[in-house]
Amino acid sequence: MDKPDARMRISVVEDGPYAVRGGVPLVRLEIATxxxxxxxGWREVxxxxAGDRYRLCRCGHSAEKPFCDGTHAVEGFDGTETAGHESYAEQSVPIEGPGVRLSDARRLCAEARFCDRAGGLWNLIERCDDPDAxxxxxxxxxxxxxxxYVLADEATGPFEPELEPSIALVEDxxxxVSGPLWVRGGIPIKDSDGVAYEVRNRVTLCRCGASGNKPFCDGSHIKTGFRDER
Ligand code: FES
Known part of the structure; x- marks a missing residue:
């Protein structure tokens, strides 16, 4: 994957926003259907x-979304980070297919539904001796x-997309509804105690305030009908 600029980082602020440093590009992407x-697919809209440093709303109630306007303090936002620091390898389970292995960490699901086509990714895996599948x-x-999901070829290893180090505001x-902050390209993320989460190429952070797996998205934005009105 592309290496992010060494100055790029994201810190979770206790019961507050995400503090972003290092000139991380900020884009808005729609899920294409x-x-x-x-x-x-994805469509940049x-x-x-956003400048070199900015703060992104985590409680879901800012009037200046996607940026923080301090509403979290007025509303008494409880942003307790309930996710642990387990690695992806520790959280995922393997699903084997011909010549491939699919790793699945269900807890990280952001409900973007790319895995639903053709009977579901978990079923496609069984048919991977067919090149189209x-x-x-x-x-x-x-x-x-x-x-x-991480798909790996038995011989050549995992497939990872090349992603511009950036934060994408997901729209669905x-x-x-509006979805999570998609942190792309291996930008380091620290919790509110300064402890680093595992660096990954693809991470989705909750920006609706309702996830049960904070700071990560768990798809709750769909149930709550979260909207980043523009
Ligand atoms: S943005 Fe997905 S659960 Fe909050």
């Missing part, structure tokens, strides 16, 4: 000039924003 309404499995696994127009 096909005629059947299935998630099939905005590039925001294998290609589709690779596409689905690498489109997954949270990195819940087919469900009419």
């Amino acid at each position: 096909n005629q059947e309404g299935e998630s099939v 905005e590039r925001i000039d 294998r290609d589709l499995a690779e596409e689905q696994a690498t489109l997954c924003p949270s990195g819940r 127009p087919s469900l009419g």
Whole structure:
């Protein structure tokens, strides 16, 4: 994966926002769907000039979204980080297929639904001796924003997408909701005690305030109908 600039970092502020440093590019991406309404790709809809340092709302109630306006303090936001510091390897379970292994860390799911096509990624894996099924499995696994899924070839290792080190504000127009902050390209993230989470190419951070696995997204933004109105 692309190496992020060494100055780039994200810190979770206790019961407050995400403090971002190092000129991390900020973009807005929509989940693109096909005629059947299935998630099939990403569409960039905005590039925001956020500067070298900025603070992104984590409670979901800022009037200046995606930026923090201090509302978390007024509302008494409880941003307790309930996620542990286990590595992806410790959180995931393997699903074996012909010549491939799919790792699945269910707890990290951000409900972007790229894995639903053709009967579901977990079923496609069993058919990976068919090149078309294998290609589709690779596409689905690498489109997954949270990195819940990692597909690996037995001989050559994991497939990881090349991602610009950046933060993407995820929008999910087919469900009419806004999703997580998609942290891309291996930008380091520290918890509110300054302890680093495992650096990964794909990570989704909750920005609606409702996740049960803070600071990571768990898909709760869909249940709550979270919207980043612009
Ligand atoms: S943004 Fe997904 S659970 Fe909060």
